[in-house]
Structures are given as structure tokens and as C-alpha cells.
Amino acid sequence: MAEFRLTDEAIDVPALRREIELSGQGAIVTFEGVVRDTFEGRRVVRLEYEAYPPMATKQMDRLFCEVEERFGVERLLVVHRLGLVPEGEAAIAILAASPHRREAFGAAAYTIDRIKEILPVWKKEHYEDGEVWVESSGVRRATGPGDAPLDGAD
Amino acid sequence: MAEFRLTDEAIDVPALRREIELSGQGAIVTFEGVVRDTFEGRRVVRLEYEAYPPMATKQMDRLFCEVEERFGVERLLVVHRLGLVPEGEAAIAILAASPHRREAFGAAAYTIDRIKEILPVWKKEHYEDGEVWVESSGVRRATGPGDAPLDGAD
Amino acid sequence: MKIQIKAFAAIREVLGASELELELVEGARVQDALEALSAEHPALREIPCGFGIAHEYVGPDHPLKDEDELALLPPVGGG
């Protein structure tokens, strides 16, 4: 069982945890990426994600195969939020379950690393005075007429 | 904030997650070690943990310092359950929060590795026909008169 | 031939549309589609662009065929 979902609603991690709970799994590792409300001291007033859903699903299917090959972990749940995400809420949750802890840690860490490389999802930060697209590398890219591009490590 | 607790009750991970939730933390990694009800095909009818609580607390304080030095992670919650633990419930939960995911993963994985080496906590598996102490290495050690020692990797 | 362009995030904003149709000569490749759009929208040259066809990543040399849907993918930022 490996499953990927996109959602417009708050990610209910305890509910996901109950889904993944089956006997025989000794280790469960959960990763949550929570949105922060400041970047280099500037207040982020609004943060939103957009995706290319069918491509995201296809890329995640491939990633699940990679994870199973590398870590022997089949029990993975990945949920990514889209649209506006309030500060302090999770943009992503990854749950990996395995009989042994190293595989569960490895699977969860590898999954988020690869997601940041290949998942067709984009994040926009809105400030009081402009907006930028935030890339996984930390690069901030402005496209609006009044916005100067920003750069910074995330 | 780093805190260690021993408890006789079911570990409420969502409640721990709410405790650790504070702004500025981008990554939260949760590890749960869940008890399994079979070992090499033998059914574990009862599983219990005992601890040396004041020494456990002192050793965890030291471990928290190590984790902060190595990973810069100060936000750690570790809860270990004592007494009887029903199958499918968590014996331990570790939550690590950090602005960046690598440190949160590293802190949680290192913490459970070290706990398995140094935390004065012991686990006993009761079978239909005997009981054994289960060491972190996977060695099963019987002390009762009718019990033959078992060995196996965990 | 005619292909469908799907544009996301920064590229969508530069193009001013999330979907558009593009007429290309037979034998055109992905890179030719990007060139055609960049000629009209020079700001597109500022944005590193990845490509997707049939929901798979493809390179700039990937050949296009009539009715392909070509996704223009700026650097991702999910997770």
C-alpha cells in the first residue's frame, strides 16, 4: 500500500496514522512540513500551492516504486496540500511504516528529498509588498511587474 | 525544550504533536515504535516494559545535549511507555522539530538509536509457554526455570 | 501541427494563461515550442523550464507530434 493524495483541506495526520496502522509494522515515521510565516524577517501574509495533479500522481507512483526497491517499504502515505495554507499548518505529510526503523526513516527522508526535486507542485509566498514563487533550492522568483526577484536559501 | 517522560498509559501522539507545534519550526519528524504480537511465529500474549526511572531521566538529559550539539535540534519530546503494552500500541514516541528537515530526521533517528543503547528500560515478552527478556540486539534471554533461552535478530 | 501548452506557476503568469494552443511545423521538438513562446514572451527566457508530456518529464529534444499536450514546468517548490 502506497498512496498519494492532493487536498484542499487541512491534513489530518492522526487520521492518516490510523490508516497506516496495521499489525506487523514495528516502526512508523511521520514527516510534516509546516509552513512558516516569515522569510528573512519579511512577513508572509498568504502562502499557496498549486500542482499539476495528474503528473504529480504519475511521478509519485514512480517514486513509490523507487522507495520500495531501495528500502523495502511498501507502506507509504503522502498527502500534499494545495491552495491557501495558513501559517503553522502542514503543507505535506509523509508516513512510512516498516517492520524496522532504519527502513522507515530512510523511506520517509528519501521520499521528501525526491518530492522536492520532482513533484510538480509550486509554492507562492505573498508579502505585504509583493509575491514570489519559492523553489525547492530556496530561490525566490518574482514575476509580477512591481516585484524584484529575491534570492535566499530555504 | 527537550523533554522525556515515562508513562503507564497509551501514548497520545496527536497531543504530543500539539505540544511541539510552535511557529518557526518547518519540519516535524515523529517516530513511533509499535509493539508486535509475534516473534518468529510464536505469539506474544503479553508484553511489558520496566525502567529505572531516575537513571533513565538522567541519561535522556545527557542524550538531549548530544542531540542539540550534533543536530542543533532543541525541540524534542520522548515518551516511553511502561507496564503492559497491548499489541499495536506504541512503546515509544519521539518527536523532533527543527526549521530544516535534515536536522529533524537526524535528531529523531539518532535519539532512537542511542535510546536502544543506553536507556535503562527492559522489555519482556510472554509466550503461551514461557517468557523472555528482549535485548536491543535482538537476543532473547530467559531466566525462568522452564524457559530455554532463545536467540534471534529483532 | 497543433499542440496544447499547459503552463504552471511563474510560467503561467508570464504567459498570462494556463492553457494555450500552439501551431508548429512538422518535426518540431520541445525546444522549438519554448522558442516560439519566448519570442512572444521574452520574460520566459528568465525562468528555467522543465517539460512534461503525458505526465512524464521529457528533455528539450523530445519530438512533438500533433495534439501533444506539453507542460511547461518551472522549478518545483512543493513539500
Place this chain on the structure above:
Amino acid sequence: MKIQIKAFAAIREVLGASELELELVEGARVQDALEALSAEHPALREIPCGFGIAHEYVGPDHPLKDEDELALLPPVGGG
């Protein structure tokens, strides 16, 4: 001198008690306490034993003093 022994898990079961008092000669070390107990409970020799004093791990050469509390710690299995 007199010390307090605290025994856990498999070692507690072999000793048949979780706490007991032990009389040792002055200058005795941790290893001497274990020897004294093993003489009475030979099964103790089968179990790898770690030691704690004042809630810190100590080695078998660690000197003992009157009223020390010596914890006998079989291999741990928490987590």
C-alpha cells in the same frame, strides 16, 4: 561497608529481589559486589551486567563507598 543493590529485569529475577543490602570490605569495587552476589547466585554469571551509580553508568573498576546505591543493569531493550 554496606551498599544497596538495585536489580532490574533478568538480574532482578535471578536475585529474586529488586533491592538488597550487601556488606563489602573497605576498598571494594563494583566488580567485587558482582562477584559476591554471583557466588550466591551462580546464574548471575550468565547475564551481561552493566552498572549504575548515582544514575550514571560506571565500569567494573569503579570504587564503592559506604551507602552507595549500585544498580545492576542487564542489556537494555527499550524503544
